[in-house]
Amino acid sequence: MRNIRVRNIFFAGHFVTFFLVFFLFLPCSQSYAGSDSEADVKPFLIIDANKQFEFAEYLFSNQEYASAISEYERFIYFFPKDDRIEPAMFKIGMAHFKSKGFRQAVNAFKVLIEKYGQTALSIKSYLMISESYAKLNAFDDAIINLHNLITITGDENIRDEAYYRIGWLYIEMASWGKAKNYFSKISAPNKDTYRLKRLAVD
Structure with a gap:
């Protein structure tokens, strides 16, 4: 019985010691962690619609078509309500066309037509689809596409x-x-x- 009491006192003493040490160092550790977090704070990357679109245009004008496509797509993703979404989509198609990705160009122009219907750029997209098919020697598809344009306009x-x-x-x-x-x-x-x-x- 005496041994049990001594053992309980022993564990109680260790618990009190642990308790005191924990609360003694807790404020210091919090302060240290706080100072680290302040030191490690990095500014958020802010994407501006105008700069993003201009960067994509810059890449396109410099014939860096693969990079331009990525930046136009980034613009569309982050600014889906911007008035320049349709021009960005058209430029994606043109970038594919100019880099000889004619099948990808067809798909890109079709997406624009499906989204915007009959606009000036959708009409141009019909024409570019036919040019893309012609580059693929798919003349029948090019003609069918132009017949579709004749029907809707x-x-x-x-x-x-x-x-x-x-x-x-x-x-x-x-x-x-x-x-x-x-x-x-x-x-x-x-x-x-x-x-x-x-x-x-x-």
Whole structure:
């Protein structure tokens, strides 16, 4: 019984010692940790929409297309409501096209069209899709895409542009009769624009 009491006193003494040491050093450790955290504080990286877009444009203008694509995508991710999202998406398509990633260009331009419908840049995207298909020697796909553009637009100038491009695609395919047929569809005011008056009559 006496041994048990001595043992209890022994453990109680150690517990009190531990308790005192813990609370004695706790304020110091907190102060030390606080000073470390203040020393290690680093400023947050602030991404500015204008600077981000300008940086992407800079890379594009310097023909660093892979990097430009990444920066345009970063811009779209961080600033989804910015008015320049559509131009950024178009530039992604153009960057793929200029770096000969024609299949990726087609996909990028299609995403823009699906998101924005009939806008000036979506019309340009239709034209660039056809150019991309032509680069892939997928002339039938290029022609189908231009027919889709003709179907959705009510603008005579856009239709004439599509007819003109289809005509040249058929020339690439050595289908002279079909080429002549599509050139003949171009409206009279625009025949001079495309210098096709004589070709349509012959």
